[in-house]
Amino acid sequence: MSIQLKINGKIHDLDIEPDAPLLWVIRDEVGLTGTKFGCGVAQCGACTVHVNGNAQRSCVTPVSSVVGAEITTIEGLSANGLTPVQQAWIDHQVPQCGYCQSGMIMAVSALLKTKPHATDEDLASAVTNICRCGTYPRIRNAVRALANEKV
Amino acid sequence: MASTRRMVLLGGLGTAGALVVGYALWPSHRLELANAIAAKPGERFINNWIKIASDDTVTVVVPHCDMGTGIFTALPQMAAEELDADWSKVKVETAPSDSVFANGPLAEGFILSTQNMNADQIPAFLRGTVANTFRTVAGYMDLQVTGGSSAVRATGVYGMRIAGAAAREMLVKAAAARWNVNAADCTTKSNRVLHTASGRSFGYGELVADAATYSPSENPTLKPKSQYTLVGKSIPRVDIPKKVDGTTTYGVDVTLPNMLYAAIKISPVFGGKLTSVDPGAISGRRGIKKVVHLDDAVVVVADRFWRARDAVAELNPVFDNGANGTVTSGQLTARRSAALKSGDFKKDMTTGNGADALGGAHLIEATYTVPYLAHATMEPMNATAIFEDGALEVWSGTQDGLGARAFIAKTANIAIEKVTFHLLPMGGGFGRRLPGFFNFLEHAVRTAMAMPGTPVKLIYTREQDMQHDYYRPNVTNRLRASVDRSGMPSSWVSDYTTDAGANSEAHIVYKVDNQAYRTAKVETHIPVGPWRSVEASWHGFFVESFVDELAHAARKDPLEYRRELLAHSPRHLATLNLAAEKAGWGTPLPAGKGRGIAMVESFGTVVAHVADITIGPDGALKVDRIVSAADAGMTVNPDGMKAQIEGAIIYGLSAALNGEITIDKGAVVQANFPDYEVVRLQTCPAIEVHLHESDAQIGGAGEPGVPPVAPAVANAIFAATGIRVRELPFKNHNLTVASR
């Protein structure tokens, strides 16, 4: 069966099952590996992408539910150079192993779009992603800087 | 058990100072080998880990892998410092998984030094023997281990600094020879050798071919600390830009033409053997290529990972579990209690009159327990392999590229030359991917061998990863102390259970005249392994909780009590005081809040944490703030060091609050993050890290922040509630007022 997905502005006609998980379709079918697998059960956020601008955990998203939607991955986010969020991640030396950071950056970017002046509490309740290396204090600092810049 | 040996080696090294000797540098004939393997056009190796290109660029080849700890910046910083290189002209590469680039000799130098020996002090006829002892005991020589917080301590101190300084000397010699001047009249700066008197200069690139013909000095002159321009600076990490745009390729991201994907169901009971599996349930499913029977697992190979994963979930393999299929955590607890009660101890260390000094009216006793823990690296275990014409090519992230290559050869029963291993960045290591703990490599290799000619990527689901780890051991420790009239301990007796041997991290730094350490062996079928900070992760909790209990029994302030016991050790005292001062120790807290302190030295670094906590009316524990002080001797990259301590605090806190792996029917109960909860932004306290410098030998960065976390929080809980938690994790305890 053919399913049409729009990923990073590009249309892909894919011969896949409607219930195929978006994460694995992005990684294995489309070949974009910046989106990561961490848990497969919507717990860790490593697989976060944007669906029509909102953060969504792609490991539990059946492709049939995002037909016609604008899907953006970390590759799409970075298409025109680093975004302010990514630059803040460098400035604050956030990543350690880096494995969770695609998902973190996607989740934070979506949050700041709706709440440019997000507080620590906004951040903590919106971004429940796991980082096993423990980069949360730096994420917090980076987001504080981004939220203040935009005042 | 080889793995435990390794744990001891990686986890239990002392920290005595010693001269630095670069006997790990290669004789020059090995340079040709290195050039053949790893030099690009225009580049030449000048010694083990340094290449210089015709445009003067210096490339530092790091015999480790990247698991996020920043060593790809810290190690080149150390080499570039001694080489007087301009940081903008320094590049870094991962060493190939070839024995030419082993880091074992560095570890050997490190081991010798920490035993207060060095190669020069050992009589020549014994040198080989000493080296060989380490070789056979440790199996260390053919390793490229990244673990034991050893990268900077061993590779940096014994390799990178020496390599940089020796290369600098060789370049100066080459320039002096060309100018026919004294080497002493030449200086170096920003990748150039200068002859000040005549104003002439050469770029390193022009000199490297000549320079490489000299033999490297084994003890080149190292810069005094006062002249450092790179070491001690928070240089931004070189690996970070590729970690913010999704372009870092981890093991799980390897993609090969015609690659298939594999998902596995391993015998839930450790040691179980596959007896049969009916593939009928998945016949006719789309994309399924093969069902592979392994000794302990069934694997489904498909054209896409999700198809393999969904198919393997449908299978109902039958395993023969032997006697282990009924084991529960309750039984294991009973085994540990019985082992401690039996009195059948093996003596480790005794000082003074040891256990005989125990007794008198003032005997204090407490028993503590820590649970099994999974590593739960963010990237689940995986490996990609192709078996073709009797040779294997494998891609994976491991903490030892060479060890992985040797393991693969042994698993496949082929010569090591027939194995190519590509070492990739890891989405977290924490000890999980050290040699001895390579089940994922074995499964991937055996699967690939069942499908010759086809590349196969095997990925553990999170559930398989969590249920087939090598766990931080489940340990019980009975501590006893006799105290004098003022409440100070005169004897300290530690009896603890062990899966293997004695733990040097059980030994205390506090001054107590009579000490005894004894172990009680407990047999289980649960695989255990090194978990970030290894033995210190449990003994830190035991010792620092018990010292706190002694302080309260003596009606003394826990900080004051520790200070009294540390009068002999200015370094520990200074670190403890720094944490206390920065945390405002002694300032009053509102009701419902508590403050606790703990200090542990591990991997050569002393770390003290002060935890501030709140207990809600419903008994809910919230950790508000952790203020930390760390002394790693000298710090190579302060911001990188702070990041490691922050991460270690959060890793330790995740475990202390919620972490436990329990056993039922011989298998692990927890499967994924909902039941193995970890700290997230919502539960992450404010963290402050303060660095203290001392003359001590350089200590580790990645692990030493873990051990003091759990006891600092436990001590804070006691301060707030009067409830003493002696068994982790905290989530299992009722901390409400009513329960007091």
Ligand code: FES
């Ligand atoms: S992989 Fe999707 S939330 Fe963890």
Ligand code: FES
């Ligand atoms: S940086 Fe390693 S998991 Fe977040």
